[in-house]
Amino acid sequence: MKKFGYEPVVITRQWENKYGDQRDYISQSATRQVEIEKTEYGTLIKTPYKPNLSQRLLLKYGENRFVIFRKSLTLFFELAQYILPIGPKKQLYLEAKKYLSKNKVDLILATGEPFVLFMYASKLSKKYNTKWVADYRDPWSQAAWRKSNFLMARLNKYFEHKAITNAHAICTVSPYVETVIRSNIPNKTPIHIQSNGYDSEIFDQKELEPPSETMVITFAGSVYPWHPLKNVLNTLDRFIRENSSSSIEINLIGTNKESELVKYISAHCKALEQVVKHQSRMPNAELANKLLRSHLLLLFNDHALLGTKIFNYMAAKRPILLCYTNCSETNELREKNFAYDSSDFDKNSLQKELIEKTNSGIAVGNSEHLLEILKKYQAELALTGKIASKSHSIEQYSRINQITTFAKFLDTL
Incomplete structure (x- = not known):
């Protein structure tokens, strides 16, 4: 992005390849300290990850123990994270807030899933008067597992609409995802289709x-x-x-x-x-x-x-x-x-x-x-x-070509 005049600062969580399977998504990070890495491509800020109680039970006892209790906890954390500063992802919000308070930022780009990042970006956009773009890799409230629970379905639709209301633009990967998410967002919000690609x-x-x-x-x-x-x-x-x-x-x-x-x-x-x-x-x-x-x-x-x-x-x-x-x-x-x-x-x-x-x-x-x-x-x-x-x-799908297209989109904001 630097060649197009953008200085990216990426705030993400720390990852550990401890298990080699889906448990790595919820495992404790090796350190509790924020790691900052400056590269030729930009700045990478990696926050520590601490699993919630449901995740810790799964890691310790396996997927066949405390199933109902864990599902109840998962539902609670899934919904409460949009209202309260709790859950494993809150460190991303705190670190982004800290960075914005000390540095001038022209644009916030939040990628979901996890979609709580959209809520974080919406709050930070209001607080620091900064434009933000919602980058949908997948639909949010339309996911089958969210629609399977009445309370979760209703609240996720509410949270999605609330978060996206002040988004300056939306970016997504295909016309299909655009059609699906358009059903629950303000029609005035422009949507840019940006395909995935390869490095x-x-x-x-x-x-x-x-x-x-x-x-x-x-x-x-x-x-x-x-x-x-x-x-x-x-x-x-x-x-x-x-x-x-x-x-x-x-x-x-x-x-x-x-x-x-x-x-x-x-x-x-x-x-x-x-x-x-x-x-x-x-x-x-x-x-x-x-x-x-x-x-x-x-x-x-x-x-x-x-x-x-x-x-x-x-x-x-x-x-x-x-x-x-x-x-x-x-x-x-x-x-x-x-x-x-x-x-x-x-x-x-x-x-x-x-x-x-x-x-x-x-x-x-x-x-x-x-x-x-x-x-x-x-x-x-x-x-x-x-x-x-x-x-x-296939060259048209290379990452550099996709970045070129994306930079042109950002230039219009």
């Missing part, structure tokens, strides 16, 4: 290649309830059993369900036990190396959501397997478990559209189609020693 610096200048004899398939990131995970695992298991002479390796990196996956594979996918490698979350540069050393990249259909993972996959220039786009089981999972009301969006997949636009992979219809594709790629690997990618026009 070209960690992919460029690298000539890493996957092995020539073993087909390597990689999935990186979280698994959500609407993903046809078991179906894909069963299909991969079937492929191995029906093609016993083929050599295959499957990497599952940074999933939030590692123990569940290990149990399921052990019970239902015996052929996968020796080829699946579970790995913890890792820095982006290290993840880029893993993607580059893969032949195929597995992506689950997130329907109306585009996400960030697809852009890193595209940057690796390895064929993407989007599972699934024409599958009754996937449709049922979406209707039952999708994060947002399925009636709110066009059921076409944004990921599918992007993959087809850039020729970055294949929109896999169902399990039979996946089997067919795996056999095709295995034959190509056996014949040529590699699996070719024919992607194009």
